[in-house]
Amino acid sequence: MPLERPELDEERAGFFRPFSQSVMRSLSADQWTGFCALSSDEQRVAFVYELPEVRQVALQHVYKEKDETEARARKDEGNKLFSEGNYPAAMRCYSQAMAKAPYKDGVSELVAVCAANRSACLYHTGKHQRCLADIELALLSGYPTALRYKVLDRRARSLMALRRFTEAKTAFQSVIKALDDASLGDGKQMHWQKEVQKMLALFEKSKYTDADPQPHSWLPPLPSLTAGANQMYPAASKKVAVRETAEEGRFAVSAQPVAVGDVLVVEKPFAAVLRPEKYGTHCLHCHVRIRDCVPCTVCSGVLFCSLPCREAALGSYHRVECRIQELLYASGMSVTCLLSLRLTTRLSVQQLLAARPRLSQPPAGPYSGQDYGAVYRLVAHTDRRTPETLFPLTLMAVFMLRCLQFQGYFGDEVDTAVLDDRRRFVGGLLLHHIQLVPYNAHEVAELRMKGHNNLDGSESVFVGAAVYPTLALFNHSCDPGIVRYFSGNNVIARAIKNIEKGDLIAENYGPIFTQKPLRERLQYLRERYEFECHCTPCTEMWPTFEEMDNSVLKFKCTTCKRPLPVSTETMTPLFTCQHCGHETNIMKALKVLQDTDAAYRAGMRDLETGELTRGMQTLMSNLSRLDQCLYPPYRDYHLCQQAIRKVMLTQGNKFIAENKP
8 A cells, every 4th residue: 555645755855866866967878777777676776886976975974962051941841840749741841851951871770760850740640551661760870779668659559559559569668668768867768667567458358359451552452453463474463364366465255244333453563664854752662652751861852652662662673763763754755665675674684584585485374463574575676776866775775885885784884885795785775675665665654633532623634654464465446445544653453334244355556536536546647656547436437515406316236235326306116127127116115215314414413423433333333334225426425434433533643632732
């Protein structure tokens, strides 16, 4: 599935475009002829890498560095606000301080103190689960030993508030031990010990039952796949099958009848990138909106939502990209190019080399979206590219390759004049990624709402891009059968129409027939994705919303289920099917239309009053009833479908925008 938003695929203002144009102008006729004769991505990368104009460009670290002075100023401001009882404002200051505070050997006392202070704000506002996370961050960041009794006591009391009594008892015991290292006068230390002993005595006197454990995550819950997981495609439902033809490649069809609302795909991305504009508001790793930031230990340009996300990022791609992040941004690199690089930095050189022998072979066993081979084998359309389009892509791949060398991705920083086999191989992969990403990547989105359960004026905001190898197998239709929403950067695909067994399960690559006329859709898909669309709306020339007049409805023949066109001005209820010759009485179908019209209005009233779950159930049932007697296009059918889609989006990433005067 290609990216729907053109701006994610376009270069930004930066130094790379003029540099690329300059290099192309400098090529001699013989050099250009030599490049045109090359037949593999590795050959192209090696050729461009050795051009003098490319080799002369020096690289340097460009990233947002830490600033201890700024960090201490923000911390002091936070302390003042805390003393005034303005906890939300204090938390913002502590978060800003943590982002700027420098680390040394993986620890930062300044970060630790700010995390502890932020945990106090959370404790005072009753946000105990978040308080515990900040206490863990403070302890791991090097919180002073002499002060640890304070945060350990806060941890114990937060556990009590969460009814995690067994853990709370252990936590209070740790406070007693920490008091031995505290720099307190005898009187204060004795007072603390007595208070903690009182709490421990409660555990001995009282019977208590721990609350059921509640996993803490900012991510919306992931639903279960309808009918269970497909054995060969574990990220997809058993209701999904994958077929392949020479004309259409691989594509998804229904292995069983699919009903509106079925969960057909739940997939973790192989790799994902956050849009640079979202670095300060969303987690670099999982893309969820941040509440209590966890800073990078090196740069101040990105943030994480949790310690596990920071650990995962610094353990792979961010370790490589961190000190050149602003350099990449300054180049004008598009999000799709950033994602092409991330497909590489997500893995080590050793992992890529280990995968090398299997890349040209069909996969053995289940199709895993976390297998690099599944990504590599996605369509790239290299054979359709001209040398004029391939050269700047190759130059970008070489720029990325030199950045990787500069960052020690290959184990050293040697910038050799000629590529060795490892660098040549990785360079070829980078160029391959740049070609395949536009055809196979998806945006990661967040629904922006004006109020809780208020769909009025809500809109999807694109926060990043990702490659989902299973979802990438779904073909396009201008009348898609699924809607996508996200939990962080995990994707969920659900059915928004009933689909018969064996029929195509399609998603949408951008143009939808209700919004874009036929000519525009065909031109867009032809120019951007290089295929002729033969979906039903295109072959039958379905009208857009504005053109629908519902003067002729396509009822379903009660015998063969083929379309039975009927004018709304007709006076007879009996019609003969042109396909099977059976006579159909449409009175029952007309009664269904009357009932569904009333049900649609009832469902929309529920949505307007914030009863989203009930409203969606009514609309889903309504859509199924319409399916029994009528073929689209039908205006009310698609309006019902759009409303269902919008409610489904609320089950993923969402943000309630503040009302500003």
